[in-house]
Amino acid sequence: xxxxxxxxxxxxxxxxxxxxxxxxxxxxxxxxxxxxxxxxxxxxxxxxxxxxxxxxxxxxxxxxxxxxxxxxxxxxxxxxxxxxxxxxxxxxxxxxxxxxxxxxxxxxxxxxxxxxxxxxxxxxxxxxxxxxxxxxxxxxxxxxxxxxxxxxxxxxxxxxxxxxxxxxxxxxxxxxxxxxxxxxxxxxxxxxxxxxxxxxxxxxxxxxxxxxxxxxxxxxxxxxxxxxxxxxxxxxxxxxxxxxxxxxxxxxxxxxxxxxxxxxxxxxxxxxxxxxxxxxxxxxxxxxxxxxxxxxxxxxxxxxxxxxxxxx
Numbered sequence: 001x002x003x004x005x006x007x008x009x010x011x012x013x014x015x016x017x018x019x020x021x022x023x024x025x026x027x028x029x030x031x032x033x034x035x036x037x038x039x040x041x042x043x044x045x046x047x048x049x050x051x052x053x054x055x056x057x058x059x060x061x062x063x064x065x066x067x068x069x070x071x072x073x074x075x076x077x078x079x080x081x082x083x084x085x086x087x088x089x090x091x092x093x094x095x096x097x098x099x100x101x102x103x104x105x106x107x108x109x110x111x112x113x114x115x116x117x118x119x120x121x122x123x124x125x126x127x128x129x130x131x132x133x134x135x136x137x138x139x140x141x142x143x144x145x146x147x148x149x150x151x152x153x154x155x156x157x158x159x160x161x162x163x164x165x166x167x168x169x170x171x172x173x174x175x176x177x178x179x180x181x182x183x184x185x186x187x188x189x190x191x192x193x194x195x196x197x198x199x200x201x202x203x204x205x206x207x208x209x210x211x212x213x214x215x216x217x218x219x220x221x222x223x224x225x226x227x228x229x230x231x232x233x234x235x236x237x238x239x240x241x242x243x244x245x246x247x248x249x250x251x252x253x254x255x256x257x258x259x260x261x262x263x264x265x266x267x268x269x270x271x272x273x274x275x276x277x278x279x280x281x282x283x284x285x286x287x288x289x290x291x292x293x294x295x296x297x298x299x300x301x302x303x304x305x306x307x308x309x310x311x312x
Contacts (some may be wrong), residue, residue, distance in 0.1 A: 027296075039082050
């Protein structure tokens with residue numbers, strides 16, 4: 001029996017999964033945690049990590065490191081978009097590594113997209129042969145296309161819920177002109193990233209906080225329970241409905257919405273706009289919701305997976 005503590009340090013959230021597996025068996029979750037620390041606060045404009053964001057995130061990593069030690073688990077940690085683009089990553093990485101007692105790998109957008117696909121194929125083996133995966137994060141959105149069990153395209157865009165909120169949403173709620181500019185930016189970026197489109201009929205799977213939050217809101221899941229949203233489906237109409245409702249609410253009003261984590265209230269409208277844009281560009285009438293993201297893919301790499309590892 002081997003145990004892994006996988007940690008995904010994102011622009012908005014820090015996720016922990018402690019899992020174990022016997023040889024030849026799929027991993028089983030022992031501990032799961034999600035904390036919103038907003039490491040990427042202000043990064044879109046400044047290109048540096050803010051001291052208070054570093055402090056918040058390091059405190060969470062201390063707690064995660066303690067859990068890993070209590071569980072006797074090997075730590076595997078990755079950092080994503082915020083750490084990819086800042087000039088002062090080492091200011092965070094040095095104390096973060098000490099807090100965890102292990103290394104932190106800053107992964108490329110391409111690797112993040114591949115991990116997203118790997119996570120989906122582990123969760124939904126029936127979709128491994130042909131699917132599109134969208135991972136809407138705080139600082140970036142990754143889109144992966146697979147056909148014939150092979151990854152045929154990986155795109156990492158600088159579309160993120162935190163990034164777009166900070167760049168466009170100066171009013172609360174955003175003004176019509178601010179919202180129009182945000183939507184135009186999403187459409188322009190996706191037109192370049194998905195210039196070839198997505199083959200008709202390709203199943204779309206969504207991972208990360210935006211899509212799981214929208215599923216929780218639609219299903220009235222409170223407090224959040226990953227098991228209750230994992231595998232559910234959101235129609236294009238439902239995504240449209242909640243994007244429009246949320247963008248017209250103030251942050252204070254959003255915090256009262258059942259199923260919406262209050263710390264995510266200020267950025268959920270921007271995240272929803274990204275998901276809606278991807279669905280439109282992919283001509284997808286629904287998105288399959290997955291609660292198992294990059295942290296699960298890291299576990300599969302080390303403990304084995306319930307499906308054959310994809311090519312590409």
